[in-house]
Amino acid sequence: MAVLGFCPDCFFCCCFFCWLMRLRSYRDSQLAVRYHALHVPLHQIRTIAADIKIAHSVFALPFSVLAAFMAASFRDGQIRWSTFGGQLILILVGMILARTAAMIANRLLDARFDADNPRTAGRAIPAGTLSPSQARTAWLVTALGFMICCGLFGVLYGNWWPILLGLPVLGWISLYGLSKRFTQFCHLWLGSSLAMSPIAAAIAVDPASLESPGIWCLSAMVLFWVAGFDVIYALQDVAVDQRQGLHSMPSRLGVARSLVAARVMHVIAVLCLLGVALSVPSLGRLMLIVSGAVAALLVFEHLTVARWGTSRMALTFFTINGLVSCLIGIAGVVDLSIL
Numbered sequence: 001m002a003v004l005g006f007c008p009d010c011f012f013c014c015c016f017f018c019w020l021m022r023l024r025s026y027r028d029s030q031l032a033v034r035y036h037a038l039h040v041p042l043h044q045i046r047t048i049a050a051d052i053k054i055a056h057s058v059f060a061l062p063f064s065v066l067a068a069f070m071a072a073s074f075r076d077g078q079i080r081w082s083t084f085g086g087q088l089i090l091i092l093v094g095m096i097l098a099r100t101a102a103m104i105a106n107r108l109l110d111a112r113f114d115a116d117n118p119r120t121a122g123r124a125i126p127a128g129t130l131s132p133s134q135a136r137t138a139w140l141v142t143a144l145g146f147m148i149c150c151g152l153f154g155v156l157y158g159n160w161w162p163i164l165l166g167l168p169v170l171g172w173i174s175l176y177g178l179s180k181r182f183t184q185f186c187h188l189w190l191g192s193s194l195a196m197s198p199i200a201a202a203i204a205v206d207p208a209s210l211e212s213p214g215i216w217c218l219s220a221m222v223l224f225w226v227a228g229f230d231v232i233y234a235l236q237d238v239a240v241d242q243r244q245g246l247h248s249m250p251s252r253l254g255v256a257r258s259l260v261a262a263r264v265m266h267v268i269a270v271l272c273l274l275g276v277a278l279s280v281p282s283l284g285r286l287m288l289i290v291s292g293a294v295a296a297l298l299v300f301e302h303l304t305v306a307r308w309g310t311s312r313m314a315l316t317f318f319t320i321n322g323l324v325s326c327l328i329g330i331a332g333v334v335d336l337s338i339l
Contacts, residue, residue: 059194063201070202113244228261259302273294
């Protein structure tokens, strides 16, 4: 202590030195607590993002963007970026939050079934890397964030329809996980959940745009396209679904009949996409070309399933369908905003 400038014989100096050491120890412990408090949520966010596959937002996001552009150009064919730019940002953030909330709800509702399925036993909740209480907290946070985005459309743009419809939409997409417990049409429930995204985006930008048949054709296209590829995805779990008493279409109708149903739904989806191209005057030849490309991709998807079954699911499910959504979204936006 003499080196530090204190008198070793002074009682008060010793007390002061001890107080400084305790203060430093307390400060270090508080910093550690704060680091841990920050690190835990970040770790949970990474776990949730990996578990719900944020990359799969590509299945709905392009359709939300396309519908927003269709609504923005509905009245006179002109997009007013002074307001549309902010609306588009809110749509993107709100859509990602809504999908995240829906996927977390699905993981919570299916945790018991996931734990009993070798393909899904490694998901965060059954694997123990995310507790149910943490998942419920994450659902509340993302649901609240989604409702805030909905409310901002009213505050910033005077459009209160999103906040009025936000809760029913959130409830519908969050309860999808229950549908396969009582109906083989659960794939259509999932399809309708994603099909809400273009309608919701159109309402958020300009509710009057729902007068356009193009928005409804786009929504119907998403419904049957998603339902069709979800039937194909469910082929992986036929035996498990039958054992667990779940009502997926393949587990109830059999593989062959389910594939026929998926093909029919994809034919309807292509027809609806042609309806979009033909019913919106500002969409040009590019969307018609893309409609043909989408039809070819879906044919290739079914040929892949017929040839390799479920062994090429990454190609069949994600790559092909990701291309479908991106092609439609990009072609539509280019047609509406550039050509």
